[in-house]
Amino acid sequence: MRNLVQLVCLSSLICFSGCGRKMTHKQVSVETIHAEVAKFSPVRLGCDLSEINPGDREALKLMVKASQFADTLFLQQVWEGNPALLAGLKASGGPEAADALDFFTIMFGPWTRIDNDKPFLTGRIKPLGASFYPEDMTKEEFNAWIKAHPEDRETFESNFTVIRRGNGGLKAVPYSEYYSAGLSAMAQLLRRAAGAAFDRSLAAYLEARASALLNDDYFDSDLKWMDLRGDVEAVIGPYEVYEDRLFGFKAAFESYICLVDRAASDKQKEIVRHLDAMEQALPLAAEHRNFSRGKASPIKIVQLVYSAGDAKAGVQTAAFNLPNDERVREAKGSKKVMLKNVMNAKFETCWVPIVREALTARDNARVSFDAYFYETLMHEISHGLGPGTITVAGEKTTVNKALKDLYSTVEECKADVLGLLNTQYLIDGGVLPKSLEHSLYATSVGGMFRSIRFGIDEAHGGGVAIQLNRYLDVGACRVEQDGKFSVDDAVMKRAVKALAADLLLIEATGDYGRARTFIEKNRFLRPEVSAVLDRLKSVPIDIRPVYPLEQESGTG
16 A cells, blocks of 8 residues: 555645635545545547737737736635645646646536545635635625625626635725736736737737736627637636635636637538527527627637636537627627537547437437537527517516526526427528437436536536436436436427426526525436446546647646
8 A cells, every 4th residue: 555645744834815724634645645646547638730810820929928817816815725736736746736736727626526625635715706705705895895795796796706805894896906917927928928929800909908918808809709719719808707606706817818719600600600590499488589799700620739727627618609798699699619630539438438428328329529519609609599688677687697506507507408409490490410419418317427517516517417406307318227317309309498488487587596596406416327427437437638829838
């Protein structure tokens, strides 16, 4: 038996403001850490850059360097103690620290993201609000402050402020001020990239984004991101709010640097022409339908060159739908970006082995990469459909602000369900091939077990648990005698529409209480599902990307 390592002694002297607590010690065996790291299979994610204009290639390298700061900033956003813990791990020698450093790098902290942020390298519980709020601040204190100081609501609920203590109370500090050193360096690199870029739409975006990082106004640069038209597809900045599990207000820094797959992207343009028709067909009362989120909703199929920050933490993103700003969505819609090389790697490395254990032989034979691809594509498109700006108690607001910490789970569930509903709509309309229907539902149900592996308290896994329980309740899928799941396509179609109606109504009304009751009733793990998960222990959880351009840029 190899020695146990007291990993946390590396930072046991760190104190945390506002609580006076020190890091707790926890012994973790090298074997245990190594087993956790082994759940992520290394995959080289390269692509051919030989046809790229030299200026754009130089811009790519500079954007990769800028993205390193997204890593650093996100690490700080996850927990203020992360930088010191990382320095301690790097300074320690031996296999113990090397394994721990690998784990820390994958998870962006000492907690395991594939098990509801369970303490792993330390015994410390991860704050629900990450480091966006004082660690000892409660929801009640935040809400009481807003009630007493209504003039602070906008800045306190802003996606781009941190909440800190000062002058005997709470205060909102803009990202541009709180993270000024990292953002200044990132902005400088983006401006150099803009100067090098051959593609003028890329240069315009990079210049605007550099300014936004320094003034917290991302509207103009988001509009320019929607207008990118060259070979490079890149987005860098604060976007998703999943890390803020206290309120779901605060955006985390991330980066995706990609190369456009033009042949694949051109095939998807027909789908965009049907956005209004899909909105019209939603199982939602006419007064709640939303046709004002813009029609410029391009679909880009890309090869991922590099990712950073929230985009790289734990489980890798296969597709994303941005921006999240409702003003931009209403003006220009949103862009759906599919990371095809990531999807291929996930499908071969993780998806196929999982589905073999989860589904019957009959349904296994129906699973296909095309169904996986289109379901993921329609998931991203469906984020842009349904309610966005709504009115609650006579006050204009947005769905995410009304549903607060429940929004991410409801929205991810909605996007999954509408993804199936809209894929079927396009099949029925002849936009997608009829043959796709044969594999659509089996592929969807089989893939649910992959999402649930990451925990059901996380937004994506929680949304999938809700779906699977609803489908089991109505017989859309069943557990056979051998413990594997079978799928009834006819019942699935009806169940998908019914669940879509429930989710859309929750979002349209912004009813927080209804959302909470809905989640509490449907988000749980059945023994039959847990039994499948137990059989997946030898299957990799996800891929761990290795980026050739990172080494080429001198940042690896």
